[in-house]
Amino acid sequence: MHMPMFDPMYFLFIAPGFLLSLWASYRVRTAFGHYSQVGTARGLSGAEAARQLLNDAGLNSVGIVETEGQLSDHYDPQLRRLALSHEVYHGRSVASIGVATHEAGHAIQHATNYGPLGLRSMLVPVAGIGSSLGYMVMAIGLFVHPWVFLIGVAIFSMTLLFQIVTLPVEFDASARAKQLVVDAGIILPQEREGMDKVLDAAALTYVAAAVSTLSVILYYLFRSGLLGGSRDDR
DSSP states (O other), rough: OOOOGHHHHHHHHHHHHHHHHHHHHHHHHHHHHHHHHOOOOSSOOHHHHHHHHHHHHOHHHHHHESSTTOOOOEEETTEEEEEEEEEHHOOHHHHHHHHHHHHHHHHHHHHHTTTHHHHHHHHHHHHHHIIIIHHHHHHHHHHHHHHHHHHHHHHHHHHHHHHHHHHHHHHHHHHHHHHHHHHTSSOGGGHHHHHHHHHHHHHHHHHHHHHHHHHHHHHHHHHTTTTOOOOTOO
């Protein structure tokens, strides 16, 4: 049985997503690393900047807490709170403000019933199943029966659907943050260039994830013979 990890075609298919992921990771590290050393004229911390955006939007009840991990920042729609990493919570840099206000953008999306955010929340359970069970069913299906394979593709595609829905959610949150921080006077217009670079780099990681998942699906479709390949070519 020819396992994908030993198949040169597998690496050919996943190479674009893998390289894009490396590039995105590099951009995040370098952009955040550089702009975490660049302060702002007003000197607010990430938590203070996020708090101001939330209060301006009438979301005084949304909490902001510190969480462990590096760049582990996220918005929890169930608890209605922002969880900011130590560096972002306390940092008084362009990078810290960018990340913190991006998460505040998610809270504002939630409060305004932004459609894609609600859809993404609904897809979380099936996405988790798809990423684990779907991959296994696809691999087994290649050697068992075409219908088993197609069921695996359908399950695994739930992960891709989740990642695709995530894209407008993340891009919109960043767009809101970029505009609101200037409108609120949190950063000056000329300081926004650094914030843009940090958030654009972070957004690229979501694109890379979707491309990587799509690449895996295309590989298995190719191996099944449904995408120009042959089942005998295993």
